[in-house]
Structures are given as C-alpha cells and as structure tokens.
Amino acid sequence: MVSELVTYEALFGVQLVGTMVLVAGLFMGGLTMTTVAGGLIILAAIVGHVIAAVQFERDEFVDEPGGEQDHGQDSEPAGHSASR
Secondary structure, three states: OHHHHHHHHHHHHHHHHHHHHHHHHHHHHOOOHHHHHHHHHHHHHHHHHHHHHHOOOHHHHOOOOOOOOOOHHHHOOOOOOOOO
16 A cells, blocks of 8 residues: 555656646747656656556455355255256
C-alpha cells in the first residue's frame, strides 16, 4: 500500500513539474519547444497514472487452497431433485 502511495505521489510531482514547464514556456514565448516539452511531461505522467491504476495484484488471481469446498449430496443445482 505504501509503495502505491509513493508511486502516485511521484506521478503527481512529475505532473506538477510538467505544468510548471508548460506555463513557463507559454509566458516566455508562446508555443515553443519548451511548451511542447511541458505538455509531453504532463502526458507521460497521465499515462503513468493509468498504468498504475490498472495494474492488478498477482495475489488476487491465485487460487486459494481449499477455496472450493465439497458440499456433499446437496451440491445439485436448485430445481433438480435426486428422485426423478
């Protein structure tokens, strides 16, 4: 949990730096390479957020031992009776 929090904080920091570069580039001369670089830094941070958000924990997909229990004779689906 702590590593996820650090990842998100770092990505927000990168996004903040990109925003500062973009705004500085706009004030210094309009649409320049500095402004484009700031926009690309912001875009990279957003892509990082998306990647971090969709990563799944490996433990969520591991079958737990004993997870499937045998219910004995009562394991037939509802509506089906043993005496046909």
